[in-house]
Amino acid sequence: MKQEQKFTRHIACIGAGYVGGPTMAMIAARCPQYKVTVVDSNAVRIAAWNSEGLPIYEPGLLELVKKARGRNLFFSTDIEAAIAGAEIIFVSVNTPTKTFGEGAGRAADLQYWEKTARTIAKVATSDKIIVEKSTLPVRTAAAMARILNNNDKGVRFEVLSNPEFLAEGTAIADLDKPDRVLIGARETDEGQKARDAIVEIYANWVPRERIVTSNVWSAELSKLVANAILAQRISSINSVSALCEKTDADVMEVSRAVGMDSRIGPRFLRPSIGFGGSCFKKDILNLVYICDSYGLNEVARYWEGVVAMNDYQKRRFVQNMISAMFNTVAGKRIALFGFAFKANTGDTRESPAIDVAKQLVEEQAKVVITDPKALDNAKVDLASYLSKIELAVDPYTAAKAAHGIAVCTEWEEYRTLNYHAIFETMEKPAFVFDGRNILDHRKLYEIGFNVFPIGKPALKHF
Numbered sequence: 506m507k508q509e510q511k512f513t514r515h516i517a518c519i520g521a522g523y524v525g526g527p528t529m530a531m532i533a534a535r536c537p538q539y540k541v542t543v544v545d546s547n548a549v550r551i552a553a554w555n556s557e558g559l560p561i562y563e564p565g566l567l568e569l570v571k572k573a574r575g576r577n578l579f580f581s582t583d584i585e586a587a588i589a590g591a592e593i594i595f596v597s598v599n600t601p602t603k604t605f606g607e608g609a610g611r612a613a614d615l616q617y618w619e620k621t622a623r624t625i626a627k628v629a630t631s632d633k634i635i636v637e638k639s640t641l642p643v644r645t646a647a648a649m650a651r652i653l654n655n656n657d658k659g660v661r662f663e664v665l666s667n668p669e670f671l672a673e674g675t676a677i678a679d680l681d682k683p684d685r686v687l688i689g690a691r692e693t694d695e696g697q698k699a700r701d702a703i704v705e706i707y708a709n710w711v712p713r714e715r716i717v718t719s720n721v722w723s724a725e726l727s728k729l730v731a732n733a734i735l736a737q738r739i740s741s742i743n744s745v746s747a748l749c750e751k752t753d754a755d756v757m758e759v760s761r762a763v764g765m766d767s768r769i770g771p772r773f774l775r776p777s778i779g780f781g782g783s784c785f786k787k788d789i790l791n792l793v794y795i796c797d798s799y800g801l802n803e804v805a806r807y808w809e810g811v812v813a814m815n816d817y818q819k820r821r822f823v824q825n826m827i828s829a830m831f832n833t834v835a836g837k838r839i840a841l842f843g844f845a846f847k848a849n850t851g852d853t854r855e856s857p858a859i860d861v862a863k864q865l866v867e868e869q870a871k872v873v874i875t876d877p878k879a880l881d882n883a884k885v886d887l888a889s890y891l892s893k894i895e896l897a898v899d900p901y902t903a904a905k906a907a908h909g910i911a912v913c914t915e916w917e918e919y920r921t922l923n924y925h926a927i928f929e930t931m932e933k934p935a936f937v938f939d940g941r942n943i944l945d946h947r948k949l950y951e952i953g954f955n956v957f958p959i960g961k962p963a964l965k966h967f
């Protein structure tokens with residue numbers, strides 16, 4: 506009991522995933538005066554959070570967790586105890602795209618979210634602030650408040666929106682120095698009081714001018730819009746990459762020239778084989794669904810185009826490979842360099858490499874995949890293809906006897922491999938398809954490779 510009294514606040518977080526774990530680790534590390542308990546229904550995940558082998562890979566995460574774990578940061582499966590003991594509850598459960606019924610393939614599946622609300626309503630015996638950390642459709646907080654406050658115990662809940670903007674691979678740096686923290690609250694006395702309590706938490710390490718407040722609906726919608734606009738920039742530059750390949754313009758030069766306009770800015774204009782990750786596609790499709798459900802069909806079609814362009818880019822990459830390799834890849838060994846959806850993460854959710862691998866297998870290529878962190882996930886993603894693919898930890902092994910290499914993830918280590926040695930072991934003519942434009946194309950060409958970057962003239966020996 507004495508032990509409990511030393512903490513000035515008791516915070517719980519439901520959902521110990523990519524967001525809940527790192528976010529709460531940051532709060533606990535920066536605020537030793539608060540007790541932070543992260544709970545999840547997945548016992549395996551919680552056990553991993555309590556071990557040296559955390560369930561997710563993020564640079565700097567283990568150090569951060571170790572700093573606070575057992576001191577004021579706790580991971581547990583006892584959801585009810587965590588709810589009962591906290592004044593502030595962050596909810597960070599998954600909100601995937603619905604796969605069934607009304608809105609299937611587009612709407613957010615809110616079943617995990619609603620289940621959490623019902624558990625909180627059932628267990629709580631004192632007033633609480635509930636913070637939406639998950640990404641949710643605009644106006645979800647209204648439904649949440651209705652479920653929570655419809656109790657006969659006289660317990661009141663104030664629902665806030667505090668969406669998370671961290672990106673995987675840089676989660677700890679993003680949490681440490683966020684561009685902004687957004688807190689949406691009702692414009693009532695209770696709403697503003699709850700808002701101040703959340704502002705106070707972040708103000709422990711985030712400069713006050715970076716903590717932005719708004720109404721609840723703006724906060725919920727801002728999260729969807731931020732992801733939609735980031736993805737839109739990638740689809741824009743990827744669409745231009747296709748035009749560059751037809752005109753001998755160089756998309757890297759175009760991207761640089763365009764991005765130097767201070768009104769546009771240089772970030773998120775890197776051409777690629779398409780964006781991946783658990784959220785861009787899901788959140789845009791959710792935005793599309795919301796727009797359609799309000800009868801804003803033109804708005805919906807506009808945002809749908811961002812996803813359509815992304816699908817096109819993935820298909821186009823494989824089509825380019827086939828056409829470059831004399832219109833057939835059947836029986837040819839092709840090494841995919843990278844399988845994660847981006848560098849510095851083992852996450853493969855919606856990774857464009859999944860589509861590339863599947864399309865190549867359909868074309869009867871012998872696909873071999875290498876990745877420093879994502880091979881375990883690759884096994885799961887390609888479970889029904891495992892008899893037709895090979896996984897190799899070592900990129901040199903993957904490339905051995907291959908006809909082509911396709912760079913799918915921008916891992917730094919792929920820049921500095923010994924491509925002379927790799928070339929020697931490959932079938933000739935040897936091809937490199939640089940889906941991330943990270944390699945030294947001129948040097949590869951001089952070694953003897955036929956090089957096909959994204960959105961740049963190919964360098965061919967024939």
Ligand code: NAD
Pocket residue numbers: 519520521522523524525544545546547550584597598599600617618620621638639640641669670671672673783784
């Ligand atoms: P995740 O799948 O990694 O984690 C969610 C966790 O919630 C899982 O461990 C699951 O077991 C748990 N859970 C689900 N229902 C539960 C319940 N009723 N009780 C207890 N635990 C439950 O998801 P994530 O990537 O952390 O994303 C969470 C939310 O944050 C999503 O809405 C996502 O859109 C958003 N988001 C994600 C990122 C990201 O980089 N991954 C960034 C910003 C926002």
Ligand code: UGA
Pocket residue numbers: 640669670671672673674732735739772773774775776777778779780781782783784785846847848
């Ligand atoms: C993205 C957003 O950047 C975060 O702000 C947001 O919180 C998060 O989604 C979320 O809501 O889940 P994340 O998906 O982790 O973060 O990673 P990004 O760095 O945004 O990359 C997404 C994808 O776009 C990757 O496949 C990446 O390779 C690709 N990308 C990114 C490009 O193809 N070109 C670029 O210029 C930038």
